Amino acid sequence: MSLMPVEDARAKLLSGVVPLGVESVPVAAANGRVLAADLAARRTQPPFPASAMDGYALRAADAAAAGARLTVIGEAPAGHGFTGTVGPGDAVRIFTGAPVPAGADSILIQENASRSEASLTVLEPVRAGQFVRPAGLDFSQGDVLLRAGTRLDFKALALAAAMNHAALPVWRKPLVAIIATGDELVPPGQTPGPDQIIASNHCGVAALVEDCGGSPLDLGIAADDPTAIALKVREGIAAGADVLVTLGGASVGDHDLVQSVLGSEGMELAFWKIAMRPGKPLMAGHLGRTKVLGLPGNPVSSLVCALLFLRPLLYRLTGQPDGTGQTTATLTAPVPANDQRQDYLRARLTTHPDGTRSVTPFDRQDSSMLGLLAASGALIIREPHAPAAHAGDRVDVLVL
Numbered sequence: 001m002s003l004m005p006v007e008d009a010r011a012k013l014l015s016g017v018v019p020l021g022v023e024s025v026p027v028a029a030a031n032g033r034v035l036a037a038d039l040a041a042r043r044t045q046p047p048f049p050a051s052a053m054d055g056y057a058l059r060a061a062d063a064a065a066a067g068a069r070l071t072v073i074g075e076a077p078a079g080h081g082f083t084g085t086v087g088p089g090d091a092v093r094i095f096t097g098a099p100v101p102a103g104a105d106s107i108l109i110q111e112n113a114s115r116s117e118a119s120l121t122v123l124e125p126v127r128a129g130q131f132v133r134p135a136g137l138d139f140s141q142g143d144v145l146l147r148a149g150t151r152l153d154f155k156a157l158a159l160a161a162a163m164n165h166a167a168l169p170v171w172r173k174p175l176v177a178i179i180a181t182g183d184e185l186v187p188p189g190q191t192p193g194p195d196q197i198i199a200s201n202h203c204g205v206a207a208l209v210e211d212c213g214g215s216p217l218d219l220g221i222a223a224d225d226p227t228a229i230a231l232k233v234r235e236g237i238a239a240g241a242d243v244l245v246t247l248g249g250a251s252v253g254d255h256d257l258v259q260s261v262l263g264s265e266g267m268e269l270a271f272w273k274i275a276m277r278p279g280k281p282l283m284a285g286h287l288g289r290t291k292v293l294g295l296p297g298n299p300v301s302s303l304v305c306a307l308l309f310l311r312p313l314l315y316r317l318t319g320q321p322d323g324t325g326q327t328t329a330t331l332t333a334p335v336p337a338n339d340q341r342q343d344y345l346r347a348r349l350t351t352h353p354d355g356t357r358s359v360t361p362f363d364r365q366d367s368s369m370l371g372l373l374a375a376s377g378a379l380i381i382r383e384p385h386a387p388a389a390h391a392g393d394r395v396d397v398l399v400l
């Protein structure tokens, strides 16, 4: 079977994929969710001219010079406006956030005032409008301040609350079932047998799922046995997985059973074997409405495939723009001519004081080496059949 180019495979995977559906969630529970509609302010903020300081509300004309004297006629704490009117020579004791009383146009901060009983002396001249926040300074009712597709973070959520939204329309979170396969695997923290290793890929993939706005569902490890794998697949489907990710068993060995089991379970294959390194045995398809991604077992292959395929799929399902993180950087060491597989070279990324970036590929590129992946700030992208590149050349990179 010939190898499919990366872009063709990604286009095939994403073809026809749309966000899952809208649900309403309380604003306090919407961190990390993606807005499904533009959000307009339901009120004006501040709703009234408000004091920005603790001090005295007055008319600037009465306090234009140091030494001016005024009479304190009342008090306005936040939440309790002064109901009277400030006339000539009047001042109202005011606190930050309180409505500026009718008639007043400025605030004298208390540090610049001397007070004795009801008598107030101005120590520093007051500018008209000083320390008054006009109504609508932050936003006005009807202003659209958050756009559909925004990933809600602490800033956006505070704003949505200030706009008086108790609940927000967000895209439903994709549920991503993750199945590791292999007799050789035991979970982190256990003592592996003499021929076993620690399973790691599910941890990286689950973290990426969360980063992309999905919910990971770790279904554990299936032995290299068709029945064990089929049971896990059914468990994922029964849980309502929108995406089913398998780890390992994707290649051509006698114990690489994932594709045949998924086929028996009814999966329609979209593609298998991609012209990329690492990640050649990547497989995709669908089982009913559930998208299936079969990631290769080699840890770096698994995670690079997750970045290049699972991430855009999750962005699409959650209504987010496909941010690839792709840019260019200067190569600091030569790389040889490439073969037919698009290469993703693990590389150290350096950002220089002038903002330019350079990349240094690691000498070893074995797809089992998680230590080097973790030390990588970028992947250098080498097109199929790219000629040798030299130190100083600009190259495409995927920033990690």
Ligand SMILES: Nc1nc2c(c(=O)[nH]1)N[C@H]1C(S)=C(S)[C@@H](COP(=O)(O)OP(=O)(O)OC[C@H]3O[C@@H](n4cnc5c(N)ncnc54)[C@H](O)[C@@H]3O)O[C@H]1N2
Pocket (backbone or CB within 6 Å): 180, 181, 182, 184, 185, 197, 198, 199, 200, 201, 202, 247, 248, 249, 250, 251, 252, 253, 256, 278, 279, 280, 281, 295, 296, 297, 298, 299, 301, 367
């Ligand atoms: N004759 C051929 N052999 C292989 C080919 C090929 O084209 N012809 N492709 C190689 C490539 S490229 C890759 S990548 C691997 C991927 O194979 P599988 O997806 O079948 O993965 P496994 O054989 O199950 O495992 C490979 C490797 O990764 C370890 N592994 C598996 N799962 C995990 C996990 N969850 N956490 C940590 N490590 C895991 C596993 O122990 C193996 O060492 O196939 C090549 N072979």
Ligand code: MOO
Pocket (backbone or CB within 6 Å): 276, 277, 278, 279, 280, 281, 296, 298, 300, 301, 367
């Ligand atoms: O694709 Mo494999 O990932 O070359 O090791």
